[in-house]
Amino acid sequence: MSGALFDFVRANAPILVLLAPLVAMAGAALSPSGRGAWAIVLLGAAALTAAALAAAIGYDQRLSDPLGGWNAPLGVALRIDGLSAYALVLIGVFAMLGIGGGLGALRDEIDRERQPLAAAATSAALAGAVGLLVAGDLFVLFAFLQWMWIALGALTAMGAEHDRRAGPAALNVVIVGAIGTGLFGFGAALVFMSTGAADLDQVSGVLSAAEDTRSASAGLGLMAAGLAMAAGLAPLHAWAVGAFSRGPAWSAVALGALLPAAGAIAAGRLVALAASALAPGLQHGLSLGLSLLGAVGALAASAQAMAARDFRRFAVYAGAAQAGCVAIGFSAASAGGVSGALFQLANQTVSIFILYAAAAALRSESGAGAPMQVLQGLGKRAPFLSLAISAALLSLIGAPMTAGFLSRWSLLQATFEARIWWGAAGIILSSLASVIFAARAFERMYLRAPAPDAPRPRTTYLAPGLFIAAVMIIAFGFDGAAPLHAADAAAGSLNWGGGR
Amino acid sequence: MNADLLLLIFLLAPIGHAMAIGAAARAPALRDGANIVIAFAYAWLAFVLVNWHQAGAQGYVALARPLPTADFAFAPEPIGLTAAATFAALGALNAPFAGGFFRAMQDKAPARAQVLIALSVGLGCAAALAANLFTFLLCYQAMIVASFPLVAHYGGPEIRRAGQIYFGILLTASVALLLPAMAWTHGLAGRLDFIAGGLLAGKIGPGEADVLLALFVFGFASAGLAPLHLWLPAAMRAPAPAAGLVHAVVVASVGALGLIKVSLLIFGEAMSQASIARPVLIVIALGGSILASLIALSKDELKPRLAYATIAQIALCSAGAMIATPVALFAASFQIVAHGLGKTSLYFTAGAVEALTGRTRASELTGLGKRMPWAFAAFALAALSVSCVPPLAGAWSLLWLVAGAARADMMWVVALILASCVASFATLGPLAGRAIFGPAPSHPFVRPDAASVLLILPVAIGGAACLGLLFLIDPLSRFLGVRLSP
Numbered sequence: 001m002s003g004a005l006f007d008f009v010r011a012n013a014p015i016l017v018l019l020a021p022l023v024a025m026a027g028a029a030l031s032p033s034g035r036g037a038w039a040i041v042l043l044g045a046a047a048l049t050a051a052a053l054a055a056a057i058g059y060d061q062r063l064s065d066p067l068g069g070w071n072a073p074l075g076v077a078l079r080i081d082g083l084s085a086y087a088l089v090l091i092g093v094f095a096m097l098g099i100g101g102g103l104g105a106l107r108d109e110i111d112r113e114r115q116p117l118a119a120a121a122t123s124a125a126l127a128g129a130v131g132l133l134v135a136g137d138l139f140v141l142f143a144f145l146q147w148m149w150i151a152l153g154a155l156t157a158m159g160a161e162h163d164r165r166a167g168p169a170a171l172n173v174v175i176v177g178a179i180g181t182g183l184f185g186f187g188a189a190l191v192f193m194s195t196g197a198a199d200l201d202q203v204s205g206v207l208s209a210a211e212d213t214r215s216a217s218a219g220l221g222l223m224a225a226g227l228a229m230a231a232g233l234a235p236l237h238a239w240a241v242g243a244f245s246r247g248p249a250w251s252a253v254a255l256g257a258l259l260p261a262a263g264a265i266a267a268g269r270l271v272a273l274a275a276s277a278l279a280p281g282l283q284h285g286l287s288l289g290l291s292l293l294g295a296v297g298a299l300a301a302s303a304q305a306m307a308a309r310d311f312r313r314f315a316v317y318a319g320a321a322q323a324g325c326v327a328i329g330f331s332a333a334s335a336g337g338v339s340g341a342l343f344q345l346a347n348q349t350v351s352i353f354i355l356y357a358a359a360a361a362l363r364s365e366s367g368a369g370a371p372m373q374v375l376q377g378l379g380k381r382a383p384f385l386s387l388a389i390s391a392a393l394l395s396l397i398g399a400p401m402t403a404g405f406l407s408r409w410s411l412l413q414a415t416f417e418a419r420i421w422w423g424a425a426g427i428i429l430s431s432l433a434s435v436i437f438a439a440r441a442f443e444r445m446y447l448r449a450p451a452p453d454a455p456r457p458r459t460t461y462l463a464p465g466l467f468i469a470a471v472m473i474i475a476f477g478f479d480g481a482a483p484l485h486a487a488d489a490a491a492g493s494l495n496w497g498g499g500r
Numbered sequence: 501m502n503a504d505l506l507l508l509i510f511l512l513a514p515i516g517h518a519m520a521i522g523a524a525a526r527a528p529a530l531r532d533g534a535n536i537v538i539a540f541a542y543a544w545l546a547f548v549l550v551n552w553h554q555a556g557a558q559g560y561v562a563l564a565r566p567l568p569t570a571d572f573a574f575a576p577e578p579i580g581l582t583a584a585a586t587f588a589a590l591g592a593l594n595a596p597f598a599g600g601f602f603r604a605m606q607d608k609a610p611a612r613a614q615v616l617i618a619l620s621v622g623l624g625c626a627a628a629l630a631a632n633l634f635t636f637l638l639c640y641q642a643m644i645v646a647s648f649p650l651v652a653h654y655g656g657p658e659i660r661r662a663g664q665i666y667f668g669i670l671l672t673a674s675v676a677l678l679l680p681a682m683a684w685t686h687g688l689a690g691r692l693d694f695i696a697g698g699l700l701a702g703k704i705g706p707g708e709a710d711v712l713l714a715l716f717v718f719g720f721a722s723a724g725l726a727p728l729h730l731w732l733p734a735a736m737r738a739p740a741p742a743a744g745l746v747h748a749v750v751v752a753s754v755g756a757l758g759l760i761k762v763s764l765l766i767f768g769e770a771m772s773q774a775s776i777a778r779p780v781l782i783v784i785a786l787g788g789s790i791l792a793s794l795i796a797l798s799k800d801e802l803k804p805r806l807a808y809a810t811i812a813q814i815a816l817c818s819a820g821a822m823i824a825t826p827v828a829l830f831a832a833s834f835q836i837v838a839h840g841l842g843k844t845s846l847y848f849t850a851g852a853v854e855a856l857t858g859r860t861r862a863s864e865l866t867g868l869g870k871r872m873p874w875a876f877a878a879f880a881l882a883a884l885s886v887s888c889v890p891p892l893a894g895a896w897s898l899l900w901l902v903a904g905a906a907r908a909d910m911m912w913v914v915a916l917i918l919a920s921c922v923a924s925f926a927t928l929g930p931l932a933g934r935a936i937f938g939p940a941p942s943h944p945f946v947r948p949d950a951a952s953v954l955l956i957l958p959v960a961i962g963g964a965a966c967l968g969l970l971f972l973i974d975p976l977s978r979f980l981g982v983r984l985s986p
Contacts, residue, residue, distance in 0.1 A: 398675075400638040401566060409567060412683040424680065431675050439667070447652075478564035478572075 006054055013055035014078035014134050017088055020047035021130060025123035034115025038106055041119045042099045048130065049092030056085035077136030077199055082493025083272075083342075084133040086486055087265040090346055091133070091258045094353050095126055097465035098254040104461050105250040105360045109162045118158045122254050124151035129255075129262035132230070137198040138188040138223075141266065145184055145230060148259060149177025152243050152251070159248035169242030176239035180229035187222030190215055204273050217274065221286055224270050230263025233293065233327055234301035234320040245313040249360040249370075252312055253462070257353040260323055264345055268330045268338055272494040275333035283333065287420075291331035295426025298324025302433030306440070311362065311370040315355035318396055318437070321430050322348035325411055328423040332414045339491035340410030343483055347395055347407040347473075354392035354469045358385060361457045361466075375441055377450025382457040386445045388470040393438035395473045398431045403476035406484065503552050503559035507629070510545045511561065511574060514622020517542065518615040525611035532599035532954075535614050539595035546588035546625070550581055554979060560631065567634060570692045575631035577694070578980050579764070579833045583757050584625040586837045587750050590844045591621040593958045593965075597848055598741035600954030604855035607739065613653055617742055620647040624750035628757055633682050633692040633766060637674065640754060644670045644722075647751055650742040651735050658737075665734040670721050670751075673728055678719030684712055685766060694761055698768015709773035716762045717781050722755030723818050724811040725781075726788035732811055736803040740854060743803055744847020748810045749840045756817035760832050763821040771824040779910075782822045786916035789815035793923030800861045802850045806843070809927045812920065813839050813886050813894075820901050823913065828904025833980055834973075835897035838885060841969060842894060845882035845962030846928070849875045852955045862931055866938035874956055876935045878963020883928035885966040888921045893969035 009016060024044020028037035080088070099122065110118045128148025135141040157170035192198055194216040195206040207213050229236040240260060244252040274286050301320035308314035322344065329341025361382075362374040378386040395404030408427060415424040459466065476483050517538045524531040549559070553576055562573040576584075598617060602610035620643055627639035644667065652663035686692055688708075689699045704712065721728035735747035763771055771778065789812040796808035817839075820832025852875050853868065854860050869876030881892065888898035898921055905913040 400634075400641065401564070401572070406566060409683065412680070413687060416683060416687050424683075428676050428680060431679075432672055435671055435675065447649075477566055480566060481568060484568060 009051055009054040013051045014080050016051040017048050017055070017080070017092075017130050018078065018127060018134060020044045020051060021123045021127035025120045025127060028116055028123055029120035031116045031119070034107060034110070034112060034119065035103070037116035037119035038099070038103050041123045042096065044123050045092060045095040045099050045126065048126070049089070049096055052085065052088035052092045055080045056089050076140055078134045078140070079136040080134055082490045083265065083269060086342060086490035087133050087262065088130065090349055091126075091129060091262060094257055094349055095254070097468060098257070098353060098357070101357055101462035101465040102250045102253040102360065104458055105248065105253060105363065108363070109248040109250060110158050111161055114158050118155055118248070118250065121151050121155035121158070122251065125155060125255055125259065127151075129259050132262045132266040135266075136200055138191060138200070138203070139198055142181065142185055142188055145226065146177070146181045148230070148262075149173060149181065149239070152239075152255065152259065153177065155251045155255075156243045156247035159246075159251070162248065163246065165246040166248065169246035172242035173239045176229065176236075176242075180226045180236075180239075182226075183229070184223050184226030187219040187224075187226065190219030190222065194219065200269070200273060204276060207273075208276065217286060220270055220274050221289065224267055224286070224290065227263050227267035227270065228293065228327065230260070231267055231323050231326070232260035232263065232316070232320050233323045234297040234304070234317075236297075237301070237316065237320045237323075240316050240320065241313060244316050244356065245310055249312070249356075249363045252315070252356040253353075253360040256315070256356040257319070257349045260319060261345055261349045264323060264326050264341075267327075268341060269494070271330045271333055272338065276494075287331045287333050291328050291420050291423045291426075294324045294327030294331060295422050296324070297321075297327065298426050298430035299433065302430050302437065305437040306433060308437075309372055311372055311374055312356065312359040314372065314437070314441075315352055315359060318355065318434070319348060319352040321434065322352070322396065325408070325427050325430060328420065328426055329411045329414055331423060332418040332420060334414065334418060335488070335491045335494070336410075336417060337414035338494065339484075339487045340407065340414045342490050343410055343487040344407040346483060346487070347403045350469045350472055351392040351395045351404065354388050354466060357462045357466050357469075358389050358392075361385060361459045361462050362455060363458070372441075372444065373451060374454065375444040376448045376454065377445070378457075379446040381450050381454065382459070384463075385457050385459055385466065388466040389445065390442065391470040391473045393434075393441055395477070397434040397438050401474070401477040403473050403480060403483065405477060406480035410484070410487075503549075503557035504561055505559075506545070506549060506552065507559035507574060507576065508561045510542075510549055511622075511626055511629070513538070513542050513545065514618050514625075517618040517622065521611055521614045521618060528603070528610070531611055531614070532596075532603075535599060535618070536592075536595045539592040539618070542622075543585075543588040543592035546585040549576060550585050550979070553578070553581055562631075567692075569686065569690065570632050570634040572635050572638065573631040574626065574629045574635065575694075576629050579760060580628040580630070580757065582833060582976065582980060583753060583836050584628040586840045587621050587624045587628070587753070590745055590749060590840055591618070593844065593962060594741055594745040596954045597851065597958035600952040600958075601739065601741050601851050601855050604952060604955060605739070609653070613650060613739060613742060616646055616650050617746055620650070620742075620746045621750055624754050627754050630694070632694055633685065633762075636758060636761065637678060637682060640720075640722075640758065641671065641674055643751060643754060644674070647742070647746050650738045650746060652737075653739055653742070654737065662734040662737040666731045669728055669731040673719050673721035676719075677715045681712055681715035681719050684715070694765035695768070696765065698764070698770050699766050701767075701769040704770050704773055706773045706775065709767070709770055710775075710777035713762075713767065713771075713774040713777045714781065716766075717759060717818070717822075720755040720758040720762075722751045723759055724752055724755065724788075724792075724814050725784055725818055726791070729788065729792065729811045732807045733804050736801075736807045740803070740847055740851025744806075744844055744851065748807060748843050748847060752810055752814045753817075753836045753840055756814050756821070756832065756836060759818050759821040760829060763824050764829055767824075778822050778824070782819050782910075782913055783916070785815045785818040785822065786913070786920050789813070789819075789920040790916070790923045793920070793927050796927040800863050802853075802860055802862050802865070803847075805862055805927065805931075806846055806850060809886070809924065810839075810843055812924050812927070813843070816897060816901060816917070816920070819913070819917065820904065823901075823904050823908055823910065825904045825908045827900050827907060830977075830980055831897050831900035831904055834900065834976065835894075837976065838893040838897050838969060841962065842882040842886035842966050845878050845959065845966060846886070848959040848962050849879040849882075852959055855955060865931065865935040867935065867940040869936035869938075870940035872956075874960045876932070878959045878966075880932040880936060881963040881966045883932040885969075887925035887928055889925065889929075891970060892966060893973065896973055
């Protein structure tokens with residue numbers, strides 16, 4: 001019985017991972033209480049994780065689900081390959097930890113009658129992120145990108161009664177999101193016009209056989225730019241700054257680490273498509289652009305993190321700096337580079353989750369956000385919370401014996417092999433910048449006395465997630481074979497050999 | 501007990517050491533007692549490891565596998581073991597001195613400083629015993645992190661700035677230069693193990709070898725090569741027991757040891773491929789050494805003068821590593837021992853003078869030897885030893901280094917080495933002479949009670965050891981000669 005259920009879930013995983021957050025969204029919206037809505041959304045995240053695990057365990061073939069039985073080019077294809085299975089497990093697990101730990105923030109920062117809607121919007125944004133991972137054609141990708149940003153904008157706006165800055169931040173999310181989807185849409189239209197196909201497999205096949213791929217490569221570049229915005233790559237990360245530093249802490253802890261990761265994975269898929277199908281010159285151009293954008297983004301975001309005065313903003317910038325390194329890994333356009341980038345992305349998700357969760361635990365009663373001063377004396381006030389933050393910061397630096405070291409090492413190896421010297425320089429310089437901003441945080445936590453009016457950390461619901469994430473950072477720092485193998489398998493599942 | 505277990509105990513002992521000090525933080529007598537006993541036990545363990553190694557019991561401990569091709573592992577070899585035993589022995593000598601110093605200075609947080617000293621020395625020893633480049637880098641960076649708060653120990657904006665310089669230079673160099681060098685080495689060789697004959701032998705061409713060697717040399721910024729030497733003067737803001745043992749001896753020597761291991765075990769025969777970088781780096785090392793001695797002469801504050809003297813004298817290790825003949829590498833390894841012992845004794849004297857008289861300037865030492873004869877006798881012996889004056893231990897490093905350079909047909913290097921030693925003598929020799937033979941000052945002491953035995957005994961033992969090392973040269977040569985035949 002359980003074997004049959006597993007087979008059913010596995011066979012239908014592409015639609016189930018999407019249905020889980022969508023059904024939870026509907027259930028949460030209809031729930032009479034905030035706590036009930038929270039439980040439904042958490043259940044949805046758990047169902048998503050279970051379906052993702054079923055797809056990922058013993059991954060041996062690509063799972064495909066043409067909706068309504070309509071195959072490409074007419075139908076809407078949902079697919080799970082090694083890359084999306086890897087990303088779905090990552091996102092599912094951290095959705096559970098984030099949503100589970102965010103109950104306190106949801107109750108404190110959002111009006112009682114709006115709490116069910118906030119939970120529903122969260123599940124909707126999560127569905128958007130999942131859609132980016134399982135979409136098999138250009139228009140489905142476009143639709144879920146749009147969907148994700150609209151849901152996030154609505155969620156951000158719900159924090160406005162507690163913190164008035166959330167209103168303009170929501171507008172920012174919607175506007176930047178519209179620009180991002182606009183870029184993606186133009187790119188998708190160009191690709192469709194030049195190939196006559198929307199299904200990603202068909203696009204790849206047509207491009208591999210085509211003689212002139214210039215307009216298609218321009219389209220792929222525009223699409224990648226739209227997805228780079230979704231990945232929170234600096235300087236295209238204004239939406240994340242608004243949503244996760246000025247919106248409710250609930251949205252940051254539940255979604256802050258996940259949505260950029262989904263955007264980055266979708267961008268990585270396009271890079272693989274370009275590597276396998278475009279002419280070498282165009283492929284190199286795209287790769288060069290991505291690596292330069294990554295290096296500049298990593299450095300710019302690191303500089304912003306150094307100057308940040310708000311802890312949640314600091315987390316957004318630190319995440320954007322990591323996204324730059326991920327882009328550099330993708331730009332190597334090889335299985336090694338994408339593997340390093342995926343491992344880096346997982347590491348970024350874990351570390352940034354810790355920072356958002358810590359910011360949620362240190363949120364002020366007045367709703368004025370979490371200034372960097374909240375870290376002062378945290379080593380004495382909350383030693384375990386400060387240890388979790390320390391683990392995250394060390395991993396962001398790439399310090400040895402943390403997971404971050406291995407991921408940066410993999411990226412460095414890939415850039416050396418691909419001879420992307422500026423990419424290697426970007427990774428190293430961003431590590432150095434991370435040392436500076438992390439050192440400042442360490443100094444506040446361990447060398448300064450606590451402020452007399454410092455709020456008491458509220459870690460009741462967040463503790464399990466913080467603990468699991470911190471243990472992952474240290475354990476994978478001591479033996480990184482498992483995540484490295486998973487990243488290798490995910491990168492290896494992409495088509496690298498069909499290029500020119 | 502087997503050698504693996506003994507090695508594991510030696511590696512983990514500093515954690516227990518730090519915990520014991522921390523647990524007894526509020527009971528000064530218990531704290532200092534525990535610190536001294538454990539430090540001596542640690543030094544004893546180091547010498548047991550040396551004996552076992554000589555008897556053929558070579559331990560190996562792998563604690564983790566953070567990279568698919570490199571374990572976090574330790575495997576003693578003669579050069580690293582000699583350095584580790586030196587650090588541990590000096591740590592034992594430093595423990596009573598630190599107790600006496602912090603009491604005399606009425607320090608506000610002595611336990612914190614003692615914990616960090618124990619951890620820094622332990623991490624220095626761990627780096628020395630690393631089985632591969634990855635483990636060395638990890639322990640090296642951890643040592644920088646552990647020793648950084650010692651620089652900022654007294655607090656205040658200026659001292660915080662000094663701490664930033666220390667941390668910034670050492671960590672930046674290790675991340676920006678050493679890490680890429682390691683990744684590049686891995687790309688060429690597929691692994692990072694220290695291997696007799698050299699991991700890169702036959703795997704690297706001339707141009708690549710030049711750039712990679714330069715990355716390693718400047719990446720190990722704690723070896724004090726200009727222009728990355730400013731961390732050491734900045735570190736002199738630390739209390740004397742830390743500034744001397746931790747920063748001027750352990751941290752600087754671990755950088756020099758890194759260069760020796762890179763030259764011998766990573767490049768090996770491939771050092772000949774770096775035909776452009778080697779002479780350039782030798783000039784930077786020895787030219788920097790002469791310049792550092794001249795700067796030291798201009799410093800009246802004692803600790804900064806000793807810091808620049810350290811830069812000058814540890815450069816001999818870097819030069820030996822770049823000359824890269826077996827004799828020169830042997831000389832560089834021996835210099836770690838001779839310099840460590842001499843420089844620790846000099847800092848002990850400086851610390852004792854500061855604690856007992858409040859004097860911190862070289863010009864204020866005149867005639868003080870008549871009031872503190874034991875301390876300044878030790879100071880004179882140590883000053884002569886680190887300045888390579890025969891027959892003291894430092895002279896033997898000089899002799900072998902000159903022989904190594906001559907055998908490599910680098911006579912211009914011989915000239916630079918001799919000039920460096922003359923300049924080095926000028927910074928410390930006359931100072932010792934003025935202290936001993938100058939007119940004695942009246943009422944120099946600021947403390948009403950007599951000098952603590954904890955302060956003066958380590959100074960005297962350190963000075964005597966500079967002389968005694970002369971009698972250990974033969975066994976030490978034989979031990980090091982397992983890998984290097986002078």
